[in-house]
Amino acid sequence: MSDAPKLSKIEHLKEGSRQLRGTIAEQLSDGTDLFSDDNANLLKHHGTYLQDDRDDRKAKNADGTKKGKSYIMMVRTRIPGGRVTAEQFLAELDLCEKYGNGTLRVTTRQGFQLHGVLKANLKATIKAINDTHLTTLAACGDVERNVMSCPAPLNGDPVRNEMHSLAYALAEHLKPRTTAYYEIWLRDENGEETNACEFQPVDEPIYGRYDLPRKFKTGIALPEDNCIDIYSNDLGLLAIHENGKIIGYNVLVGGGMGRTPSAEKTFPAIAKRMAFITPEQAIGVSEAVVKVQRDFGNREDRKIARLKYLIHNWGIEKFKAKVEEYYGHSLPEPHPADVTDVDDHMGWHDQGDGKWFLGINVECGRIKDEGDFRLKTALRTLLETYRMPARLTALQGVLLCDIAQEQRVEIDSLLRRHGVKAAEELTPTRRYAIACPAFPTCGLSITESERVLPEVVDRVEVELAKLGLLKERISIHMTGCPNGCARPYTPDIGFVGKAVGKYTIFLGGNAEGTRLGFIYKDSVPYDDLVAVLAPVFSLYKSKRTTGESFGDFCVRIGVEALNAHADQALQPA
Ligand code: HEM
Numbered sequence: 001m002s003d004a005p006k007l008s009k010i011e012h013l014k015e016g017s018r019q020l021r022g023t024i025a026e027q028l029s030d031g032t033d034l035f036s037d038d039n040a041n042l043l044k045h046h047g048t049y050l051q052d053d054r055d056d057r058k059a060k061n062a063d064g065t066k067k068g069k070s071y072i073m074m075v076r077t078r079i080p081g082g083r084v085t086a087e088q089f090l091a092e093l094d095l096c097e098k099y100g101n102g103t104l105r106v107t108t109r110q111g112f113q114l115h116g117v118l119k120a121n122l123k124a125t126i127k128a129i130n131d132t133h134l135t136t137l138a139a140c141g142d143v144e145r146n147v148m149s150c151p152a153p154l155n156g157d158p159v160r161n162e163m164h165s166l167a168y169a170l171a172e173h174l175k176p177r178t179t180a181y182y183e184i185w186l187r188d189e190n191g192e193e194t195n196a197c198e199f200q201p202v203d204e205p206i207y208g209r210y211d212l213p214r215k216f217k218t219g220i221a222l223p224e225d226n227c228i229d230i231y232s233n234d235l236g237l238l239a240i241h242e243n244g245k246i247i248g249y250n251v252l253v254g255g256g257m258g259r260t261p262s263a264e265k266t267f268p269a270i271a272k273r274m275a276f277i278t279p280e281q282a283i284g285v286s287e288a289v290v291k292v293q294r295d296f297g298n299r300e301d302r303k304i305a306r307l308k309y310l311i312h313n314w315g316i317e318k319f320k321a322k323v324e325e326y327y328g329h330s331l332p333e334p335h336p337a338d339v340t341d342v343d344d345h346m347g348w349h350d351q352g353d354g355k356w357f358l359g360i361n362v363e364c365g366r367i368k369d370e371g372d373f374r375l376k377t378a379l380r381t382l383l384e385t386y387r388m389p390a391r392l393t394a395l396q397g398v399l400l401c402d403i404a405q406e407q408r409v410e411i412d413s414l415l416r417r418h419g420v421k422a423a424e425e426l427t428p429t430r431r432y433a434i435a436c437p438a439f440p441t442c443g444l445s446i447t448e449s450e451r452v453l454p455e456v457v458d459r460v461e462v463e464l465a466k467l468g469l470l471k472e473r474i475s476i477h478m479t480g481c482p483n484g485c486a487r488p489y490t491p492d493i494g495f496v497g498k499a500v501g502k503y504t505i506f507l508g509g510n511a512e513g514t515r516l517g518f519i520y521k522d523s524v525p526y527d528d529l530v531a532v533l534a535p536v537f538s539l540y541k542s543k544r545t546t547g548e549s550f551g552d553f554c555v556r557i558g559v560e561a562l563n564a565h566a567d568q569a570l571q572p573a
Pocket residue numbers: 049051074105106107108109113232256257258365435436437438441442443444483484485486487
């Protein structure tokens with residue numbers, strides 16, 4: 001009997017897909033509104049997911065018969081460091097109106113997402129994104145995804161500029177070389193038909209025959225500003241700088257959020273500190289980390305295929321030794337510097353080059369017009385008028401950049417006229433709250449997330465106001481299932497969909513993203529979420545030490561004492 005691992009179905013699919021072609025091109029024009037399962041899986045590598053509108057699942061036709069699923073596509077754009085030009089931003093706004101559901105989403109990893117695109121419009125949508133020199137290639141799939149980097153446009157700051165350059169260089173270096181993407185989406189209507197017999201594979205120096213065992217995420221942050229949540233990434237590069245110069249990066253490996261409660265072998269993890277490298281080594285060492293995961297990551301069971309499981313099984317020393325072997329040099333221990341703070345970059349800031357940038361909080365990442373709230377129109381007007389570049393933050397915000405001092409008053413007043421609040425009018429809790437999309441688009445969601453988070457924050461604010469705690473930065477992340485797309489295991493409070501209408505509440509993380517929370521209560525009905533937290537808030541008010549954050553307090557008191565206190569407080573009188 002052979003000891004060769006029994007590859008998972010997806011591994012066979014990838015290998016036999018003629019470098020991610022499958023029969024996508026053929027199915028695109030077959031007149032149906034969906035793709036086969038195999039093609040849907042391959043399509044993720046092209047940056048798009050087959051979904052169905054879950055609100056429609058119960059819908060009926062006029063004659064009372066079931067309507068059946070309404071298939072739609074999600075299209076994700078990969079944007080290293082979240083940097084876009086006015087033209088690129090406007091093109092995405094146009095696309096959400098022309099082909100999407102009229103809203104544009106800023107994702108939790110500095111990307112844009114369109115929802116509700118019909119299959120018939122998929123090619124036109126992806127082509128239009130590429131026409132603006134952005135891409136959806138490798139926005140999803142078992143490859144290096146979007147490389148994140150602190151987006152603050154502090155142009156007088158050479159450190160952030162160098163981080164941005166590295167994000168681009170890494171994204172370029174680690175992108176798949178397959179030509180399938182260009183053949184399928186970018187050839188114009190007169191292009192020659194793909195002929196399977198003529199297919200010639202190109203060399204994939206990083207990904208080889210199968211791509212990676214699972215998705216791979218990279219982020220670049222600063223110790224004093226971990227706005228991209230570096231510890232939740234497979235690979236993190238923490239820029240250590242002195243006198244305005246990056247002297248090197250601490251390499252962090254093996255972060256990842258997803259967990260399956262029924263499978264004990266799965267767990268969320270924050271990355272481990274592995275080494276300190278020079279800026280010149282950054283690309284080579286990153287490639288070595290990716291290749292070690294490519295060659296040793298689990299390809300039998302996708303539930304335990306992320307890098308965090310390899311590092312858990314091997315231990316960090318063995319993993320580091322293997323990376324050194326692949327890289328060809330030994331690597332020194334990490335620099336003592338570590339993450340100390342986080343900035344959401346909201347409000348007005350001096351860029352350091354005579355211009356200003358404005359951070360606008362986008363609730364749950366959804367750019368839309370709804371009643372008197374007309375953020376989408378406001379952004380469109382500002383981008384069309386001033387043609388400023390913009391950046392996307394990992395807390396689902398937008399930074400409008402390169403604004404002249406004299407333009408500020410008009411910009412503020414236009415936003416106000418469109419019902420968009422200034423950062424100073426929002427509590428820190430609202431500014432630091434993020435949610436995954438969940439219903440109605442995500443096929444994996446168990447509970448609501450994006451659609452209910454604003455109401456949850458309203459209720460939290462009521463409790464905090466009673467206690468005079470509204471100025472505290474208590475971060476909340478919410479997801480509709482344990483996969484954790486909005487990183488719910490690292491903030492002060494995490495709400496994670498567990499069963500229909502019920503959530504697991506995590507406490508004890510922090511806004512800086514350096515610690516995992518613990519389960520405080522499980523299977524809490526939506527309507528009770530804030531009621532079960534209220535006693536903890538009041539205990540925090542009375543027992544906190546000076547300046548102690550909510551997450552630090554929860555860790556100090558411990559889950560048992562918190563539970564005992566809450567249970568007592570919640571007893572009927
Ligand atoms: C096994 C785990 C995971 C699965 C199966 C999964 C699947 C999905 C799906 C289906 C969507 C599309 C939802 C929609 O837009 O309708 C999505 C969105 C997204 N996921 Fe995941 N996901 C997983 C874990 C994660 C993790 C751990 C992160 C990052 C920490 C992440 C980051 C994202 C981002 C940035 C989006 C875009 C939507 C947004 O939040 O703005 N995912 N994911």
